[in-house]
Each structure stands twice: as structure tokens, then as C-alpha cells.
Amino acid sequence: MSDPYAGLYLHVPFCARVCPYCDFAVRTGNAAKRHSYVESLLAEIELHAGESPTFDTIYFGGGTPSRLEPGDLDRIVARIGERLATTDDPWVFLEANPEDVTPEAAAAWKRTGVRTVSLGVQSFDAEELAFLGRTHSADRARDAIGICRETGFHTVSIDLIYGLPGQTTDAWHRRLDAAIETEPDHLACYQLTIHERTRFALLEKRGELTQMPDEGQAAVFRATHEHLNAAGYAGYEVAAFAIDPEHRSSHNMKYWNHTPYLGLGPSAHSFDGEKRWWNHRKMDPWQREIERGVKPIDSEETLSRRELLLEALMIGLRTYRGIDTADIERRFDTDLLAANRELVERLHVNGLILHHGSRLIPTLDGLAVADSLAAMFRI
Numbered sequence: 001m002s003d004p005y006a007g008l009y010l011h012v013p014f015c016a017r018v019c020p021y022c023d024f025a026v027r028t029g030n031a032a033k034r035h036s037y038v039e040s041l042l043a044e045i046e047l048h049a050g051e052s053p054t055f056d057t058i059y060f061g062g063g064t065p066s067r068l069e070p071g072d073l074d075r076i077v078a079r080i081g082e083r084l085a086t087t088d089d090p091w092v093f094l095e096a097n098p099e100d101v102t103p104e105a106a107a108a109w110k111r112t113g114v115r116t117v118s119l120g121v122q123s124f125d126a127e128e129l130a131f132l133g134r135t136h137s138a139d140r141a142r143d144a145i146g147i148c149r150e151t152g153f154h155t156v157s158i159d160l161i162y163g164l165p166g167q168t169t170d171a172w173h174r175r176l177d178a179a180i181e182t183e184p185d186h187l188a189c190y191q192l193t194i195h196e197r198t199r200f201a202l203l204e205k206r207g208e209l210t211q212m213p214d215e216g217q218a219a220v221f222r223a224t225h226e227h228l229n230a231a232g233y234a235g236y237e238v239a240a241f242a243i244d245p246e247h248r249s250s251h252n253m254k255y256w257n258h259t260p261y262l263g264l265g266p267s268a269h270s271f272d273g274e275k276r277w278w279n280h281r282k283m284d285p286w287q288r289e290i291e292r293g294v295k296p297i298d299s300e301e302t303l304s305r306r307e308l309l310l311e312a313l314m315i316g317l318r319t320y321r322g323i324d325t326a327d328i329e330r331r332f333d334t335d336l337l338a339a340n341r342e343l344v345e346r347l348h349v350n351g352l353i354l355h356h357g358s359r360l361i362p363t364l365d366g367l368a369v370a371d372s373l374a375a376m377f378r379i
Contacts (some may be wrong), residue, residue, distance in 0.1 A: 011265030070108030
């Protein structure tokens with residue numbers, strides 16, 4: 001069933017330090033810079049006042065949104081409620097670093113309306129945390145999870161990174177067990193990817209860092225899903241697991257369901273169902289445009305029918321639900337099964353997809369190569 005509501009994403013670009021693997025639009029910044037950012041974000045919200053989408057999710061991502069003062073989060077959420085169309089009780093998500101979590105901060109976030117806190121734990125191993133450039137310890141992460149649980153957030157989620165150089169499947173199982181012991185409601189497990197213009201990319205070029213081989217990455221990917229599913233954390237997309245369906249990320253599911261969303265803040269992306277646009281990546285040009293009373297859009301593209309269909313296949317095959325070919329036919333006036341019968345049979349025989357009625361569902365092996373699968377279809 002289609003989602004009648006859009007999602008609102010707000011990019012907070014500040015971090016205490018930039019992690020060596022991160023290629024997001026982030027920066028360190030003092031209190032004055034953060035205050036200036038908040039004023040610009042409030043003004044950007046004004047630029048969208050009166051527009052038609054109704055939002056039922058508000059997601060503070062980054063960067064490190066927990067570096068904002070609780071009072072600033074209050075102002076932002078209040079301005080959204082005043083100037084944008086929202087449901088009566090939109091779901092507010094907040095990304096946070098463990099070192100920012102205190103009983104006082106968590107209580108303030110809850111008063112603001114935050115219901116899901118996503119903690120950037122990344123690992124419970126001291127050596128891995130140091131390698132990833134994280135400043136918290138495993139014990140500090142456990143304390144942060146406990147504080148969030150005691151505060152009474154509906155969902156406490158933790159992020160983990162796997163596929164580190166030299167990491168074995170057994171070692172990753174131990175990291176997962178350490179995470180499970182903290183009893184989070186939700187986990188997001190991301191494979192380490194080395195991006196250009198990052199510290200890790202520089203080390204790789206120098207020969208000082210080697211990525212995990214493809215076969216190792218595939219093994220750890222499978223281990224992630226099998227281990228968490230067996231522990232009661234049901235996977236619902238390529239990187240996300242929930243102890244109960246009510247703890248799934250309703251905001252992130254909008255991306256997987258091709259639902260419109262609006263992004264505010266530097267580098268934030270937006271999608272209205274046909275067109276995609278994105279803001280200036282750097283804070284200075286983003287602020288200059290807002291000061292001129294202009295939406296700070298860097299570029300935009302209108303997607304063709306074929307591009308939209310390919311996207312629908314790619315994101316559908318990255319979820320446990322897969323693709324409903326009947327829905328594809330309704331949306332794009334194309335009989336995907338009729339055009340790809342031999343391919344579907346071959347993928348089924350090779351153990352990459354299951355075919356149930358009108359639905360094509362990826363297996364774990366299929367999930368691991370979802371983008372490649374989508375590109376095989378004749379559309």
C-alpha cells in the first residue's frame with residue numbers, strides 16, 4: 001500500500017571530529033557556527049512554508065545532530081510544526097553519538113518529541129573503535145544505550161560497521177553478540193566502504209590499508225543476516241533489523257518505498273516522485289542562498305520513466321519484501337514478468353530470488369547483489 005505522507009530529513013553537518021571512512025557533508029564547528037547553522041535552517045524551513053506535502057516523519061541526520069543544543073532542537077521542531085504541514089504527531093528520529101548522551105540531554109530530546117534515537121556505536125571492540133576513529137569506548141556506548149532505555153524512548157537503535165580489514169566471521173559474531181546483549185530495539189549494520197576524499201582512501205592509495213576481499217565481505221554479510229535473524233532481530237532491508245515490526249524505521253522505509261521526501265540543510269537530497277534535487281554541499285553557499293531568500297538547491301534532475309522503474313527495482317530488491325510486479329505494472333504500465341520470464345527462472349534456479357505469485361523476493365545471496373540483479377531486467 002502506498003504511503004500517503006512524505007518524510008522530512010534535516011542534515012546537521014557538525015561532528016566533534018571527521019571519521020576516516022566518512023564522505024558525508026560534515027565539518028567540525030564551534031558553538032557560533034552551530035548557532036549560525038540553526039538560524040539558516042529555520043530560514044530554510046520558512047522557504048518551504050505552505051507547500052503541499054504532509055510529513056509524518058522528521059529525521060535529524062548528519063553529521064551528529066546530538067551536538068546541537070536541546071533548545072535548538074526544540075526551536076527547529078516547533079518551526080516545522082508552525083510552517084510545514086505535518087500529521088498531528090509526527091515521528092521524530094535523532095542520530096546521536098554515545099559520548100553526547102547524558103540523562104539530561106536524553107530527557108530534553110524526549111521532551112522535544114524524539115521517539116527513536118539512533119546511536120553511532122559502530123563497534124564494541126576497542127581496537128576497532130580506534131581504527132574507525134571513534135572517541136567513545138564500548139562501556140560508554142553501553143551506558144548511552146542504558147540511558148536511552150531508561151529515558152523511555154520508543155525505539156533505541158544502534159549502528160554497527162562490519163567488513164573491516166582482517167575481520168573474521170567469528171570476530172563479527174562476537175561483535176553482534178555484544179550488541180544483542182544490550183537489547184536494542186533496532187540495529188543497522190553497514191559494510192565498510194572506502195570512499196574517495198576520505199582518510200581511508202588516502203591510506204589505501206599508500207598501500208597502508210587493504211579492503212576485505214569480495215568473498216570475505218559476502219561471508220560477513222550473510223553472517224550478519226543469519227545471526228541477527230536467529231537472535232530474533234528480523235531483517236527488513238539490506239542493512240536493518242528490528243526486534244518487532246513497530247521498531248522498523250518508518251522514515252527510512254520511505255526511501256525503500258519510493259515515497260517523496262524533503263531534505264533540508266547542506267547536501268540534503270529531496271524527491272517528489274518524479275524529480276530529485278539536492279542542496280549545496282558546503283555550508284557557505286547553502287547559507288548565502290538562504291540569505292538571498294532563495295532555496296539553496298545545487299542541482300536537480302527529472303527522472304525518466306525508465307530511470308524511475310530501474311530505481312524501483314533496485315530499492316525493492318534491497319528489501320525482504322522484494323518487488324510486487326503487479327504494483328510495477330500499475331505504476332509503469334509494464335508487464336515485468338512477461339518481459340523477463342527466462343531471467344526470473346534463471347535467478348530462481350541460481351538461488352538469488354524466490355517467485356511467489358506476483359512477488360519477486362531476494363534470497364540472502366540476492367540481497368548481497370541487489371543492484372546487479374536489478375540491472376539484469378529488461379525494462
